[in-house]
Amino acid sequence: MTKKASVTVSHRRLGREFVRKVKELSGQNLQLCYQCGMCTGNCPAAVNMDVSPRRIIELARLGLEEEIAGSKTVWVCASCLACTVNCPRGFDLSKVMEAIRLLALRKNVDRVRPEDVAPEQRCDLPQIAMVSGLRKFTG
Amino acid sequence: MNLAYYPGCTLKTRARNLEEPAVASMEALGLKLDELPRWNCCGAVYSLAEDDLIHKVAPVRNLIRVRKQGASELVTLCAFCLNTLKRANLLMKGDAEKRDTLNDFIDEGIAYRGEVKVVHLLEVLRDEIGWGILAGKVRLPLRQLRLAPYYGCTLLRPREVAIDNPENPTVLGEFLKALGASPVDFPESTRCCGSYQVMNSPDAITEYARPIFNSASSHGAEALVLTCPLCDYNLGRGQRELAKKQGGFKEMPLFYFTQLLALALGLSPHVCHFELNHGSPESLLREKDLLPRVESVQPIGG
Amino acid sequence: MSAKQTKKKSVATAVRQRTKKSTEAVVKEEKKVAARLIPIYIMGKRYEVPEGLTIMKAMEYAGYMLIRGCGCRGGTCGACGTVYRKPGDYKLMVALACQKTVEPDMYIAQIPFFPANRAAYDFAEVSAAPEEVFKLYPELFRCVACNSCTKACPQGIEVMDAVSALKKGDIAQAAQLSFDCIQCGLCTSRCFGELAQYHMFQLARRIYGARIVPRAEHLAEMVKAINQGKYDRCLDELREAGEDELKKLYQEREIEPISAGEDWKPKDTTHL
Numbered sequence: 136m137t138k139k140a141s142v143t144v145s146h147r148r149l150g151r152e153f154v155r156k157v158k159e160l161s162g163q164n165l166q167l168c169y170q171c172g173m174c175t176g177n178c179p180a181a182v183n184m185d186v187s188p189r190r191i192i193e194l195a196r197l198g199l200e201e202e203i204a205g206s207k208t209v210w211v212c213a214s215c216l217a218c219t220v221n222c223p224r225g226f227d228l229s230k231v232m233e234a235i236r237l238l239a240l241r242k243n244v245d246r247v248r249p250e251d252v253a254p255e256q257r258c259d260l261p262q263i264a265m266v267s268g269l270r271k272f273t274g
Numbered sequence: 275m276n277l278a279y280y281p282g283c284t285l286k287t288r289a290r291n292l293e294e295p296a297v298a299s300m301e302a303l304g305l306k307l308d309e310l311p312r313w314n315c316c317g318a319v320y321s322l323a324e325d326d327l328i329h330k331v332a333p334v335r336n337l338i339r340v341r342k343q344g345a346s347e348l349v350t351l352c353a354f355c356l357n358t359l360k361r362a363n364l365l366m367k368g369d370a371e372k373r374d375t376l377n378d379f380i381d382e383g384i385a386y387r388g389e390v391k392v393v394h395l396l397e398v399l400r401d402e403i404g405w406g407i408l409a410g411k412v413r414l415p416l417r418q419l420r421l422a423p424y425y426g427c428t429l430l431r432p433r434e435v436a437i438d439n440p441e442n443p444t445v446l447g448e449f450l451k452a453l454g455a456s457p458v459d460f461p462e463s464t465r466c467c468g469s470y471q472v473m474n475s476p477d478a479i480t481e482y483a484r485p486i487f488n489s490a491s492s493h494g495a496e497a498l499v500l501t502c503p504l505c506d507y508n509l510g511r512g513q514r515e516l517a518k519k520q521g522g523f524k525e526m527p528l529f530y531f532t533q534l535l536a537l538a539l540g541l542s543p544h545v546c547h548f549e550l551n552h553g554s555p556e557s558l559l560r561e562k563d564l565l566p567r568v569e570s571v572q573p574i575g576g
Numbered sequence: 577m578s579a580k581q582t583k584k585k586s587v588a589t590a591v592r593q594r595t596k597k598s599t600e601a602v603v604k605e606e607k608k609v610a611a612r613l614i615p616i617y618i619m620g621k622r623y624e625v626p627e628g629l630t631i632m633k634a635m636e637y638a639g640y641m642l643i644r645g646c647g648c649r650g651g652t653c654g655a656c657g658t659v660y661r662k663p664g665d666y667k668l669m670v671a672l673a674c675q676k677t678v679e680p681d682m683y684i685a686q687i688p689f690f691p692a693n694r695a696a697y698d699f700a701e702v703s704a705a706p707e708e709v710f711k712l713y714p715e716l717f718r719c720v721a722c723n724s725c726t727k728a729c730p731q732g733i734e735v736m737d738a739v740s741a742l743k744k745g746d747i748a749q750a751a752q753l754s755f756d757c758i759q760c761g762l763c764t765s766r767c768f769g770e771l772a773q774y775h776m777f778q779l780a781r782r783i784y785g786a787r788i789v790p791r792a793e794h795l796a797e798m799v800k801a802i803n804q805g806k807y808d809r810c811l812d813e814l815r816e817a818g819e820d821e822l823k824k825l826y827q828e829r830e831i832e833p834i835s836a837g838e839d840w841k842p843k844d845t846t847h848l
Contacts, residue, residue: 267319
């Protein structure tokens, strides 16, 4: 389920713009996490993720932007907030997920374009599905 | 007594079977759901970014309109909308700087400070009417119906907007008991249905649905009770796919809690629009003698 | 000189005398009402133009030849959408250049065209279902209800409310709210979600007119009567009548009085 990878940690990566922006956008203190794994255990989407939610926090605070960008975790996340509600440290992982998504979307790049949704789907889906989906996947 | 009511876009089209029985039931209970004369889409999801303001404009504008018409409470039926409106309301209460910027931008003439109370219909039934009184108004107890209350995410998370204990909610179960039904509690009742993932990964929705249905049926549920049109769509679609892929999987009816309310209060089944439901609820209801076995036909000429 | 000529001459003299007397007064009047010149900024460059002109006429006074951003000059074609600002005010204002009179220190830019997304569709295959709009314009759901479109509309349309109606599936309301739309495109130019509001509204109005509004029964009956030849005879008579006859018929025609009731009939009922 989760990828085992060896990563290089350095001062340069730790002090990166990326780490600062994630903290700013999410308003979360990434140092709070003690990697207990409750988030991954409660996540209904974890089975579809290549990098677990727990690991994403670790990658984020180590400034490993490329590893995060190469994973589909934040795009598979359904913002169900099970992680947030169950975290023993009161850390809001849903906000970190959103911050990582926005850092990509705010470059005016859509993850899913409206025209990628099949026409029959556009008629069939309830409006809240389209509204929320476009919010999370378009810039 | 009138309650200011916010429907949300989906209730006007495919989720008529959530709205109409609610409006009829509340009228029967002496509380009229008074739709806001002018409302816009609330945005469905609450933006989770710290610097974001534009996505708060839509829900806040609706709250300002409630305030302007002099109401102090806003009722919603759609759990998705409840979450967004309630979180936006909390922001207006708690963050002075963002509140000022939003009030200034929205420019509707009043400085809104989160004075309106945003509630879900279940909270109104629990806190303003009470289960005892509701039970007293039941004309058709929903006996023999083993119903699994399914909460999903948005009624219970995050903690600051939860209408009940997020880990062990009981409000839907109490509601069903008041209507005479037998609620079947099951472990996956607060597990996410997949939400907006249906837009880009419709096939993944099957995997979200699987543990929910397997858990509900293994605990003896005959049907699920829902509060959100997206859960209804995802679970309805998910179970259709599961029936194709998983041998022995049997689809079950999906009810909206408002349909059961209307039925139990003795209102006409027509107002429930069961034809819009997934999983053939009418055959289950007929089996339990809760719907007439054949449609009664009026002779021509009266 | 004939009587006619004498009359003409004396009238001319009288006019000349009248004119001479009042010329001084007239000259004074003309000096008082000579158009004041006011400064405006067209695309950042300062010009002095007579006040009282519309923006469009002021641009032409300044020497611009308008081959785009100019159309009916009557406020209905939507070609001359203009954005302007006044000093000391951050607010962006909108207007139609052919309708709005210039104000001192106006900073103007025109938006004659905006590359808004327009869906391609065969209208014969479009039904009255609200889902048709969702299918053709899925970006409708990117609306965040920021109200920038309403602020940008020179026709005073409640654009956000009309978009909201579309999201709710209420095609009729969207059609009615957008009735005054002249397709100028200013809404799209300011839209946060990059919606092409005016194209969506046009689709809504087309659906509304062709699929939702009930057909006028009396119109259908009249068309049927015409096709069955009810008016063939009197049309043939007119075709065969000569020029003098036509003139006579025209001059002697009977006009239904404004106050006529439902049961009014003309004197000659042979053609009814």
